[in-house]
Amino acid sequence: MPIDPSDHDPSAPRPGGPPATTPGARPPPIERTRFGGSQRRGRADDDDAPVSRSDLSKGPQELLEHRASRVNWQVLVTxxxxxxxxxxxxxxxxDEARVAMKAAVDWIALNLGWYYVxxxxxxxxxxxxxxxxxxxxVRLGPDHSRPQYGLTTWVAMLFAAGVGIxxxxxxxxxxxxxxxxxxxxxxxxxxxxxDAVVWTMFHxxxxxxxxxxxxxMAMGYFAYRWGMPLSIRAALYPLLGKRVRGPLGDGISIIALVGTVFGVATSMGIGVVLLSVGFxxxxxLPAGLGLQIALVVGAVVLTIAATTSGVDRGIRWIAELNLWSAVAMMVYILVTGQTAFLLNALVENIGRFMMTMPARTLQTFAYxxxxxxxxxxxxxxxxxFWLAWGPFVGVFLARISRGRTLREFVIAAITAPVLCDFIIVxxxxxxxxxxxxxxxxxFAELAxxxxxxxxxxxxxxxxxxxxLIGLATLxxxxxxxxxxxxxxxxxxxFSASIPDPSQDGPKWLRVFWAVLTAVLTVxxxxxxxxxxxxxxxxxxxxxxxxxxxxxxASFHKVLRMERAEREGQVLHRRSIAPIGGHVPERSWKQRLEQMRSYPTLEQADRFLDRAVRPALxxxxxxxxxQGYDVEQSSMTxxxxxxxxxxRVSMESFRAFHYQVAVVEAPVPMFSGRMSRETDVYYRLEVFTQTGSGGYDLMGLTKQQVIDDVLERYEAHLAFLTVSTERDTASVLTPSILPADELSAVPRDAGDVQDLGDEGK
Known part of the structure; x- marks a missing residue:
């Protein structure tokens, strides 16, 4: 369910408050507010990096000058x-180019080898x-999001995108x-x-x-959880703020793009050298440079045809066929070759790799x-090579991994494709x-x-x-x-500004880069x-x-924010008893009715009119x-x-967001219902800015809905308390508030806690 993460305009006047900060004006001092806490209006400088989740939620607006996709001509041309x-x-x-590059590589290997390692x-x-x-x-998307692709297809695309010829x-x-x-x-x-095979497995x-x-995971997190573009510059927004939209962001995109082109061109060049022998x-055909160039031209034509068909068609089909052809080739070699020796060696290689990996990772051969x-x-x-391929493969992996958790994404990426690599090598x-x-x-001399x-x-x-030669060439x-x-x-x-992470650059631009990469390869x-x-x-x-x-550094900063929100919710649950604002449990009759009730869409809509909307x-x-800045709206x-x-605006802090969304769910086969007229029913789930709360409002009374709103509001205030206390000042992430003001952040919903029977 899409959630609007935008905050109110900090430059707009707030009813009952002093004028907001104008551009270029000195930021106003910290002041006491109706919430009983201290808040600061906006950032001291519009270009400053975000210092709170409220600032971070403004990323989609600050990163995009235009809401429509457009070519970034500065990045493209440069x-x-x-x-x-x-x-x-x-x-x-x-000849001169080769000599100059050899001298540069020798200097890097001698002086910067430790840095790469x-x-x-x-x-x-x-x-x-x-x-x-x-x-x-944490998911690459809202909390309620789920993966787009099945596990087998996803792993095949992981493997095929990150493994080259x-x-x-x-x-x-x-x-x-x-x-x-x-x-x-x-x-x-x-x-x-x-160690012979283990070194190649290590590489x-x-x-x-x-x-x-x-x-x-960084690009996918910001794109699918915060609604930012799927790009490197968006992943650096927490560090650089709006500056990523200008020349600094363009420079980052240029570095990533040039590195990507050279990485892909290197893989293509090695590929045509190998394939030319097979052809x-x-x-x-006579082997040599002529055949290699011809293969580059032919591959460009096929690349253009497949690329313009999009991820779900051409690229997905090739990825799955790629995986199965590699499996067939490996099975053939294993069955017709020295089977026992190969299996014994495979097990020993993997074991030796695991035992020696830490030492190899830090090995520089200084002696x-x-x-x-x-x-x-x-x-x-x-x-x-992996650094150059990193931005390119990272974007593609994020593009196909919406809804996966960070743990699932990382573990799958460093195990399933790596194991396939190990088997092949x-x-x-x-x-x-x-x-x-x-x-x-x-044979050894030839190899x-x-x-x-x-x-x-x-x-x-x-x-x-x-x-086997034909299968291997395919x-x-x-x-x-x-x-x-x-x-x-x-x-x-990389060379376009695309607001929607699910969309790709224009087809003509993909063709342009396919051709230019081929020119570089030649x-x-x-x-x-x-x-x-x-x-x-x-x-x-x-x-x-x-x-x-x-x-x-950027991703570590936002994960601190995620932890602050989670611990804020834990703090809130521990304070339920003294606050007394918990969601009342359903009566036993309500619980029994819910067990056998599977509402239709019409019934869910009627309940919204009868209980939820009046409560809100x-x-x-x-x-x-009581003087709060409140906005009521609806999303169709x-x-x-x-x-x-x-929505309750809270100035420089993250706004309180409470949305009741209609969510379709399958009717369980083991339900207490005697019969089923439909396969699905509809829940009324509460969504905050980070996704669904995971519970259903259907069947509650108007007062129970009111109590739930206050419960969620108290949880939000508790989150602000913990996130402010944990926002330690540093060079990259300055504190939200001065140390002497941190204790004044609101800790409860005292001003609104007594709504009680007035809302009935």
Whole structure:
């Protein structure tokens, strides 16, 4: 049920109060109000970051200059020029471009390797903290929202969106290289064998999906729970306030967009290098740069066709087909290959990964002579790859995860797709290592020197080689198309202002980004192929690390607000006895009647007229008599019923919101009713700004409804008390009130508690 999170205009005059703050004027001092507490009118500066949930609820209005979708030309033009300039540079003078990027990567690996490692470690720790904390129950949407997609479809889309064809590329060459040339110790030893596959599993494991989970849950939270756009800048609103709408926000979007384009282009480039070998084997085409460019052009055409069909059609269909083709390929390799060895190795690899993951996560090889070189070519490249892909995959994951809890989102993201990655890497990697252990040195040399040739050389060793090569090429093509489709859609979203999180950028913009990404891919192929792509990814992912830190700080701030609200409700329940304003229990006759009553839509509407609306009218009248700023309105639902809304404005604090909504529910089969005329019935649930309270007003008396309004109002005041006390001042999150004023915040509903029989 949509809830209007907007607050009253702080610049509007309040009846019975002094004039509100005008733009540019000095903010008025703290003053005593009719609530018996202290409040401050608005923020000292309209550009300040939100310091309360009331400020946060204004985000949808402050982030959007226009309510309709529109292209952000500053972001679009600037990002496109950066990418085009790099592409022209790489095409015109490829040798100089390659040398310059190599020098930049060497400097980063030597001087900033620790920074990449520390950043990824903190991201993993943060998302685990969110999932395991009490705030893990918060949903990506209102409290009553539920997932849009079934579990199987959702996991398939998680897997397909975040896994690229590059994993197939490195699944053979990675283990072979780590066995022959490990980062420490001697190569071709038993110790190197134990770690060979585990290093590749580590690079495709929790680290990348933790980055996706961080950005995905942050963007999804603000979009679906607070009604803000699905974007990085919205996730930073609690830190930066309205500044995210201007040049600062544009700069953030440009960094995220450029990083995304380079990440997707790198995956596409690695993909066409690999697929060109498969097409050459299947169709007898000459392998080389010409075939690779032709595949890029063909993939752009397919990407445009699929992308313009939207998430629920083209991209969803490709994601599910991608998953099943990968499953078929893995089953074939397992059944026709060294089954016992592969299963034993898989179990051992997963166990060793779990035991050594903490040490590997913080490993920098500071004591190894060539540690920086190895880190730059492997771990740092993959960390940069995941950072570059983070905004793109994060938006896509948020787009398909509305209604999931934060805990469900994080746990699923770092387990289900990661386990799929492990299976693919382990089966391919150990199949390759088995050949090396049998003395197949020519294959080992080929896998190291030409990974794409080595991957297909391994497939050719299985029975029914051409069938497996065709299946693997199809699976690789679907991996490629899924990443390209998702990337084009997300790039269009980053370069546009879209108020509705369920909508995507215009089709022409998706086509534009698909074409521009293809141009960049070709440029990097001309400048040196996969190696140049790795260099570019490592360089352009560096600014994205700043976004990761800002998002963690921003999301931590709003989770403190969620905790304050929850603990405020707990405080309220503990104070029920002295306050005496609890919701009266239903009489035994009311309870029995409710057990067998399943109202129709017409009956729910009549009850609104008979009990709920008169109760809210009486409460509103008494609030106004006592000087409160009250607004009564209604919201028409999809059935044409006007749902009553009561709103008490509280100036710089979050307003009290009480809405009675008609909610459809299934009739239980085990009910006490003797027969059923319908499969559904209708409840009258109470909604606050964060969703449904989870209870039904049907069957209550007018007085009981009045008591419920006061109960919810007391809970709101208790929330304000706790949230104010917990809002600790810091550089990023200044306190709402000065320390000497915190004790004056209202703790009960004393002024309205005695409404009692007057509302009958």
């Amino acid at each position: 990002s496109a020029l950066v990418i085009l300039a790099f592409s022209v540079w790489a095409i015109v003078i490829p 520390l950043t990824v470690t903190l991201v993993i720790g943060f998302v685990l903290w969110v999932a395991l904390s009490k705030e893990g129950n 590059d994993m197939l590329f490195y699944s053979v060459t990675g283990p072979v290289v780590q066995y022959l040339y490990p980062p420490s110790g001697d190569g071709a030893t038993a110790a190197a064998m134990q 495709y494991g929790v680290a990348g999906w933790a980055m996706y989970a961080l950005l995905g 050459s084997l299947i169709f007898g 190894e002579p060539n540690g920086a070189e190895w880190m730059g070519g492997w771990t740092l490249f993959f960390w940069a 382990s089966l391919f990697g150990n199949s390759a290592l088995f050949q090396v252990l049998q003395g197949n040195t020519s 190291v020197a030409s990974p794409e040739q080595g991957w297909y050389a391994l497939l050719a060793m299985f029975p029914g080689a051409m069938f 699976s690789g093509l679907l991996f490629y198309l899924t990443s390209a489709n998702s990337g084009a859609m997300v790039m269009s979203n 440029a990097m192929l001309l400048a040196g192929g996969v190696t140049t792509m790795e260099y570019a990814t490592l360089i352009f992912a560096l600014p994205v690390t700043v976004i990761a830190y800002l998002v963690m 009218d009486d409460v509103s009248a008494e609030f106004r008599n 639902n999809e059935h044409g019923i006007a749902e009553p809304v009561l």
